[in-house]
Each structure stands twice: as C-alpha cells, then as structure tokens.
Amino acid sequence: MSTSNLTSLMSDMVVFVKVVETGSFSEAARQLGNTPSAVSRSIARLEKGLGTRVLQRTTRKLRLSDSGQAIYEHARDMLVCAQAAMEISGQFQTEPEGLIRLSVPKAVGHFLIHPHMPDFLTAYPKVNVVMSLDDRYTDLIDDQLDLAIRITDQPPPGLMGRHLSDIRHGLYASPDYVAAHPLPTHPQQLREHSCIYLGEAPSDSRWRFSKGGKVLNVTVSGRYAANHTGVRLDAVERGLGIGSLPRFVAKGAEQQGRIVRVLPDWEFRTQYCGALWALYPPTRHLPPKLRAMVEFLAGRLGGGKGEVWGPSP
Structure with a gap:
C-alpha cells in the first residue's frame, strides 16, 4: 500500500x-x-x-x-x-516549522490577512503558507486544511479556535457624490439614493439598521450591484452611489478622504457581520506552527476578546 x-x-x-x-x-x-x-x-x-x-x-x-x-x-x-x-x-518541538494550509474568505484574506503575511513569513522562516481565498464553506478534513478563518457568531461544534476580531459593515459615498446629493440623515431617506449592494440575493437590497434598541429595514435600489468588495469600493470612489462595505475594506480610503461614512450614528447590519474566528481541529497540543499563526493574527488584528472556542479534546 x-x-x-x-x-x-x-x-x-x-x-x-x-x-x-x-x-x-x-x-x-x-x-x-x-x-x-x-x-x-x-x-x-x-x-x-x-x-x-x-x-x-x-x-x-x-x-x-x-x-x-x-x-x-x-x-x-x-x-x-x-x-x-x-x-x-x-x-x-518548540520552533514553528512546516506547511500551513489556510482557508480565508476573499475580502478578509485580501484586505486583512494578506498584508501581514510578509511579516509572518519573516518572523517564522521555517513555516510555509498556502492561503486559499474562497467564500464557500470549507471543511477542514475534506479540504485538507490546517486552519480556517471564518466570520461567524456560532463556530461549528467539534472545532476549537481563537476569536480574532469583529467584522462590521458601513455605508460610504464619495465626496463628489456628497456634493451632488445631500446625505441622508435617516435610513428611510436611502430610498431616494442610488445604492450599491451585493446583488447575489434579494435580501442584499434589504438593508437593516439599529439604533438605541430600534431596528428597521429599508429596501434600497440602484443602478449597480457587485458581489466583490474591491469593485464596490471602486464604484463608491467613482461616485456611482452609496455603497455597503466592510469597515476594514473602507478604512484606508476613508482615512485618505476618498470616501466618507454615511449614517455613522446607525449600526448597519448584514448577514456578513459577526466575529472573526481562527478555527482548527480540537487538540490538546496545538502544533507550534499553528499556535504561531493564530497568536500572530490575534496580535495583528487586535486579538478580539481573547476568547477561545471549542470543546476539550
């Protein structure tokens, strides 16, 4: 055999x-x-x-x-x-070494994880990383993965993991759009604007907001939809409308003044919001290479609340 x-x-x-x-x-x-x-x-x-x-x-x-x-x-x-x-x-075995097969949602991988990989590889010269950027559900065993980064408030049973951060979304527009269209002061006023949304499912155009215990839903419309965060960011910067973006995607453009936050007093909720977890199979002794990766990401992304998920192996 x-x-x-x-x-x-x-x-x-x-x-x-x-x-x-x-x-x-x-x-x-x-x-x-x-x-x-x-x-x-x-x-x-x-x-x-x-x-x-x-x-x-x-x-x-x-x-x-x-x-x-x-x-x-x-x-x-x-x-x-x-x-x-x-x-x-x-x-x-104390020195991290070996190959890490890592699965990450596309936007999280591109904007949050990848920028830190050069520093990780420099810090741990004996560790190699294969990062798969995929928005589909991946199975650690079937897909032969060591680590999965997922956005979820309910990590799946049977896995262990570390809470890395919280993923929040917001609405953004370009200065040119703002100059031509008075910004809404209430979510209901979004009906009067061209909105840029995901467009994968009907629910993507039903935006949900909360403030002070009050929750409301607004059905928006617009001439452009895209299921790629980088494309939506570019569309917002080009003044095509008010777009929904993860805050970690919008951060750089907002700091540089290329886009501005819309309705900042309201919490914008989507099904893609939640806690960011590094998940791995349950084990009493996490291999040094995985421990290094998890602790590195927790340090770079803020460490979440320091929570650890999972059953005792």
Whole structure:
C-alpha cells in the first residue's frame, strides 16, 4: 500500500472510531466539525480499502460487523498510540516549522490577512503558507486544511479556535457624490439614493439598521450591484452611489478622504457581520506552527476578546 493510501486509510479510521463511539454519522460529523455526507464517504472509502463491511446499517441504528469489531479495536488502539506520540513530540518541538494550509474568505484574506503575511513569513522562516481565498464553506478534513478563518457568531461544534476580531459593515459615498446629493440623515431617506449592494440575493437590497434598541429595514435600489468588495469600493470612489462595505475594506480610503461614512450614528447590519474566528481541529497540543499563526493574527488584528472556542479534546 502506498504512503498516500495508508494516510487516507488512517484518516478514515479516525472517522470510523468516532462513528462507533457516538453511534451515529450525524453526531460524529458534529464532533469532528464535518458533514454527515463527508463521514459517510469516509466509511465507504474505509470499507473499500479494507475489502470488508465494518458497519451494519439499519434505519434506526448502527451495528459493528464481526470484522468491524476487530478493526475498531485496532483503530482505537492506533489512535491512543498516536495521541501519546503527539504529546511526546510536542514536548520537544518548540520552533514553528512546516506547511500551513489556510482557508480565508476573499475580502478578509485580501484586505486583512494578506498584508501581514510578509511579516509572518519573516518572523517564522521555517513555516510555509498556502492561503486559499474562497467564500464557500470549507471543511477542514475534506479540504485538507490546517486552519480556517471564518466570520461567524456560532463556530461549528467539534472545532476549537481563537476569536480574532469583529467584522462590521458601513455605508460610504464619495465626496463628489456628497456634493451632488445631500446625505441622508435617516435610513428611510436611502430610498431616494442610488445604492450599491451585493446583488447575489434579494435580501442584499434589504438593508437593516439599529439604533438605541430600534431596528428597521429599508429596501434600497440602484443602478449597480457587485458581489466583490474591491469593485464596490471602486464604484463608491467613482461616485456611482452609496455603497455597503466592510469597515476594514473602507478604512484606508476613508482615512485618505476618498470616501466618507454615511449614517455613522446607525449600526448597519448584514448577514456578513459577526466575529472573526481562527478555527482548527480540537487538540490538546496545538502544533507550534499553528499556535504561531493564530497568536500572530490575534496580535495583528487586535486579538478580539481573547476568547477561545471549542470543546476539550
């Protein structure tokens, strides 16, 4: 058996043990930070690789086959030995080194994470980084990732992580637009303006605001929509209207006077607001390379509230 096949088989055994211990695919998926379909695929690969059925499935429960019972016992022993080896190695490996596969939402990666990567790579010369910028949901196991940066107020069960920062959005316009159109003093007045929004779903043009416990929704319209933050920023700077932007995207242009904040007394809420988390699989000993990355990002991005998420491994 090749090394890659052996690695895949051992990974599937980890999933198999978790399925047996929890008694269900869905609960195993929850604890692993995975999806039930991904767990099902892992078990199917394991059975194909071993050439035997390890689980008997019924509509109500799972049951180990005779061969599955023996395989489970060996797999469980393997995990115990692997955990012991990790604990020993963690005592001796102190210098961060190795490859970090990192998944980040596009705008966060471009505007928040990437600018700090040169300093990180200089500080840790033995660490390499592969950063994937993708707005789709990524699975740490299926996508073979070490770390995922996500905007969420509810980190998924089965993962651990560090709160890095809070992501907020605002409305902005260019000085030229402001000169030609009196700025709104109330969200309802946005109906009289050309607004630049995401445009991916009908809800993107329904803007939500809050102030002093009061919440209101305003349906806006405009001649231009774009699902890329950099494009919306450019559209705002060119005077095409009042645009919605993450504050971390607008910060530089606002400081340089290229755009101004609109309705600053109102909190502008979108489904893309929330806490920014660095998430990773649960472990008692976080590898030095990941610990270095997480602590570095927390330091550069403000460290959030210093909160740590996740179950005890």
